[in-house]
Amino acid sequence: MDIEVDNLTQVWGGANGVCALDRFTHSFASNRFACILGPSGCGKSTLIQIIGGIESATSGEVRITDPADKERRRQPLGGCSLMMWQNLNLFPWRNVIDNVAFGLEMEGLSRAVRYARAKELLASVGLPKFENHYVHQLSGGMRQRVALARALIMQRPVLLMDEPFAALDAQTKIVMQEELARIFEQTRKTILFVTHAIDEAILLGDEVIVMTARPGRIKEVIPVNLPRPRSQELVNSPEFGRLYEHALRLIREEVLNAMRQQEAVDD
Ligand SMILES: Nc1ncnc2c1ncn2[C@@H]1O[C@H](COP(=O)(O)OP(=O)(O)OP(=O)(O)O)[C@@H](O)[C@H]1O
Ligand SMILES: [Mg+2]
Numbered sequence: 001m002d003i004e005v006d007n008l009t010q011v012w013g014g015a016n017g018v019c020a021l022d023r024f025t026h027s028f029a030s031n032r033f034a035c036i037l038g039p040s041g042c043g044k045s046t047l048i049q050i051i052g053g054i055e056s057a058t059s060g061e062v063r064i065t066d067p068a069d070k071e072r073r074r075q076p077l078g079g080c081s082l083m084m085w086q087n088l089n090l091f092p093w094r095n096v097i098d099n100v101a102f103g104l105e106m107e108g109l110s111r112a113v114r115y116a117r118a119k120e121l122l123a124s125v126g127l128p129k130f131e132n133h134y135v136h137q138l139s140g141g142m143r144q145r146v147a148l149a150r151a152l153i154m155q156r157p158v159l160l161m162d163e164p165f166a167a168l169d170a171q172t173k174i175v176m177q178e179e180l181a182r183i184f185e186q187t188r189k190t191i192l193f194v195t196h197a198i199d200e201a202i203l204l205g206d207e208v209i210v211m212t213a214r215p216g217r218i219k220e221v222i223p224v225n226l227p228r229p230r231s232q233e234l235v236n237s238p239e240f241g242r243l244y245e246h247a248l249r250l251i252r253e254e255v256l257n258a259m260r261q262q263e264a265v266d267d
Contacts, residue, residue: 001157001190003028008060010046020046022215030067031188035205039258043216044194052160053078081158084151086166090135097131100149121149141172161193181230198247210250213258
């Protein structure tokens with residue numbers, strides 16, 4: 001799916017409220033992995049929620065279309081995408097397989113079909129033996145895998161991910177990043193991935209969209225032409241280092257701007 005974001009503006013709390021996004025304009029191309037990087041409070045979650053159809057924008061628009069559709073009919077927001085949050089929202093009263101199969105259950109598919117699909121996905125995220133466990137019996141990393149399997153089971157062409165790995169320990173994070181890169185290479189979804197981590201953005205993305213401090217605009221789009229398949233070893237390559245330095249410089253400026261804004265509010 002192609003996602004065209006056109007002059008998207010979001011003001012929270014009425015006319016004198018907080019401007020979270022200011023005329024954000026970008027084309028997210030089909031089958032590409034876009035990472036969105038920006039200081040805290042710059043509107044990243046706001047952007048993802050509007051694209052996912054969870055919130056409506058003050059002005060501007062989002063058009064999602066299938067490039068294979070000659071008539072370019074617009075897809076309803078939320079209809080072709082799935083959202084994965086930092087807070088996983090797994091159901092504690094359901095075991096792992098029923099958490100993963102939840103979306104298919106809502107679609108009325110039979111137990112046999114949804115369990116077969118859920119088992120496949122649990123195997124692909126490395127949890128084949130945990131079907132009957134409950135969420136409280138799993139580590140944070142395992143919960144993250146269950147949440148990823150639950151998102152992937154819906155086979156939506158667009159995946160919207162809002163800091164999904166932020167709460168993970170460093171080693172589990174590396175494994176999950178590689179897992180996601182592998183899944184992306186196999187399934188070629190359109191992925192929008194919000195993160196604060198510069199290395200994560202470069203490792204995963206085909207492009208890194210650096211946003212300004214609030215109100216969020218695009219400061220720069222950094223193309224990432226590192227070869228796929230990608231793995232953690234890439235971080236030692238000169239090209240990775242060059243991209244990292246560049247993104248760091250941009251982000252540093254914006255984080256300082258965000259801090260200045262905060263100081264002005266505090267005065
Ligand atoms: N539902 C809402 N109602 C009112 N204000 C909101 C709402 N959601 C976000 N905001 C405000 O909009 C601004 C942008 O918030 P948003 O959550 O999009 O930022 P973010 O870039 O995701 O930040 P973080 O990196 O900390 O997650 C903030 O000032 C926030 O307080
Ligand atoms: Mg956020």
